[in-house]
Amino acid sequence: MFVSGKPRSKKLQSFIDKQLLYLIGLILILGLLYTYKSQFIVATVNGKPISRHALIKELEQQGRELAVDSLISKELIYQEAKKKDIAISQKDLNKEVEEVKKSFEANNQTLDGFLEQQNISYSDFLDQVRLQLIMERLLSDDIQVSEEAINQYLEENQDFFPEDVTEEQLRKSAMEQLRQVQLNAQVQELLNKLRGEANVNYFN
Numbered sequence: 001m002f003v004s005g006k007p008r009s010k011k012l013q014s015f016i017d018k019q020l021l022y023l024i025g026l027i028l029i030l031g032l033l034y035t036y037k038s039q040f041i042v043a044t045v046n047g048k049p050i051s052r053h054a055l056i057k058e059l060e061q062q063g064r065e066l067a068v069d070s071l072i073s074k075e076l077i078y079q080e081a082k083k084k085d086i087a088i089s090q091k092d093l094n095k096e097v098e099e100v101k102k103s104f105e106a107n108n109q110t111l112d113g114f115l116e117q118q119n120i121s122y123s124d125f126l127d128q129v130r131l132q133l134i135m136e137r138l139l140s141d142d143i144q145v146s147e148e149a150i151n152q153y154l155e156e157n158q159d160f161f162p163e164d165v166t167e168e169q170l171r172k173s174a175m176e177q178l179r180q181v182q183l184n185a186q187v188q189e190l191l192n193k194l195r196g197e198a199n200v201n202y203f204n
Contacts, residue, residue: 074131136183150174157174
């Protein structure tokens with residue numbers, strides 16, 4: 001049965017069409033959200049969702065804080081080295097790099113392969129080596145490894161040493177490991193001291 005009536009105005013029809021499109025679009029979005037909710041929600045806590053956006057934002061904030069802290073630590077060490085006229089020559093840097101390469105080759109690996117696996121550029125690697133050498137020169141006088149400490153280290157870790165390594169090589173390796181442990185502790189103490197004395201301002 002056909003019922004005639006007053007035709008709708010173009011303005012009214014346009015409004016209805018827009019509302020209909022909005023409703024259809026909303027239904028599609030809700031359907032996608034439900035179907036792919038794992039792409040938008042990473043967890044729920046007592047029924048309350050935690051969005052992927054919130055996760056990414058949190059990770060970015062944590063990553064930023066760590067990066068800023070790392071850059072501040074490096075700058076403090078560089079400034080301290082400058083105060084004490086400590087500089088690393090290209091010759092010293094090359095020598096240390098060669099030592100690192102030899103240590104990889106001794107384990108049937110390559111430095112380039114390691115850097116590629118860790119997604120570290122060669123330039124960043126050189127910066128790390130330079131920083132390590134600076135820290136060693138800053139704190140070398142405070143690091144002392146006794147023969148007793150080496151003997152204890154060898155005794156406690158003898159099950160982990162390769163069989164084809166000489167006693168001299170073992171003692172050298174133990175010395176390096178113990179020096180590094182002490183160096184890390186000394187660096188942390190130095191950074192705590194420098195941070196306490198420095199004027200550090202943060203900007204958002």
